[in-house]
Amino acid sequence: MEAIITIVGFLGAGKTTLLKFLIDSFSEKGWDPFLILNDYENAHMDAQQFVEQIQSKSIKALTGSCICCSGIAELRNIVNRIPKRKNGITLIEANGTSDACSLTEFLGVGLNDRFLPPIQISVVDVKNWQKRGEHNELEANQIQVSSLLVLTHLENTTKSRQDVVVKEIKALNPLARISTMEDLNISLLPELLPATNAPQKMEHHKAHWSSCSADLPILPHLECIHRICEALPKNILRVKGCAQINEESAYTYFERNPDGEVHIRPFNGVPITGTKLLAIGPGSSPEILEKIIQQSLNASIST
Template identity: 90%
Template sequence: METIITIVGFLGAGKTTLLKFLIDSFSKKGYDPFLVLNDYENAHMDAQQFVGQMQTNSIKALTGSCICCSGIVELRNIVNRIPKREKGITLIEANGTSDACALMEFLGVGLNDRFLPPIQISVVDVKNWQKRGDYNELEANQIQVSSLLVLTHLGNTTKSRQDTVVKEIKALNPLAQISTMEDLNILLLPELLPTAGTVQKMEHQKAHWSSCSADLPMLPHLECIHAICRTLPKNILRVKGCAQINGESAYTYFERNPDGEIHIRPFNGVPITGTKLLTIGPGSSPETLEKTIRQSLNASISEKKQKP
């Protein structure tokens, strides 16, 4: 029977990094992974980042639907249509605000009998754990129905901070295994069982956030990406996109995490939906995105004119 692993975690916790690690590790052990990606806006952009690791017919992007509720039927149908493989394993990355309790409650209902009951991994950002303000409840909810908790962002954190986070997540889910990515034994993952822990359900609508996207024009230089990320309101918790810089043939992927950190890296291939700016969180609106793009471009042009 085939194992299904869902991966949850707050925005920017490191789900994609964990996924890439798991895909590489399982492939080296002879597994044939199938990947399902869910996001509010343009999951195809995220899916393209895995093309170098997997065949495109083994990746499915699910955009716009919340897989913990409105998208659960579509997700279930996608899983049931996954081709049988000799040594298959299915990995599902939920969007960063999924109601993990609802997802695990409904996902296993109606799956083909060739699949084992789904298990869940929660990615825990040690640096920012329970520093989310109004979203602490959502972050805590995500680990309560997980069989494994993977600690990330340990860099620049003290041993005391790490011990505190481990103590708090153990209190919320005493039955889950805890590991760092470096210490993770992937061969044990198919042997995990669904958690039998106690779950404190939250109001489901707290997992539903606004999101939107806007087309990005050709950017004159890389600094425009930093300007866009800095200009967007802080209450927009997740910023990401794909841009093309003037004079460069390759595309550039960028993201701003909830803590404000900006990460930029090469994009894999050509974005099938074109260059985009995407945001998730309160205040996301096409007007805000378009205004930010204009302001950043104008500031960049003015700055360039002032330089000798």
């Protein structure tokens, strides 16, 4: 029977990094992964970041649907249509505001008999754990029904901070295994059992956030990306996009995490939906994105 592993965690916690690690590790051990990606805006952009690790026919992008409620039927249908493979394993990355308790509750209903009951992994950002203000409840909710909790962003954190986070997540989910990515033994993952922890459910609407996107023109230099990320309001917790810089043939991927850190790296291939700026969080609107893009271009012209 084929294992299904869902990966949840707050925006910017490191889900994609973990997913890339799992794909490489499972492939090296003879497994045949199938990948499903969910996001509010343009999940196809995220999907293209995996094409060097896994064949495009084994990647499915699910955009715009909340897979913990309105999109659960579509997700279930995608899973049931996955081709049978020798040593198959299915990996699902949920968007960063998913109601993880509802996702686990609904996903396992109506799956084909060839699949094992889904298990869930939560990615816990040690540096920023429970520093989300009004969104602390959502972050805490995301770890309650996971079988495994993977600690990330340990760099530049003290041992005392790490101990506090571990104590708090154990209080929320005392039955889950806890590991860092470096210590993770992937051979154990298909053998994990669904969590039996009784969660404290939150109001589901707290997992539904606004999101939007805007087209990005060719940018004169990388500094424009930093200007855009710095100018967008902090209540927009997640910013990412794909840009073309001047006359460069290659494309550039960028993201701003909720803590304000900006990361830039090469984009794999050509974005099938064109260059975009994506935003997730309260107050997101195309008008705000377009205004800040124009301000960045104007600043470049005047300097």
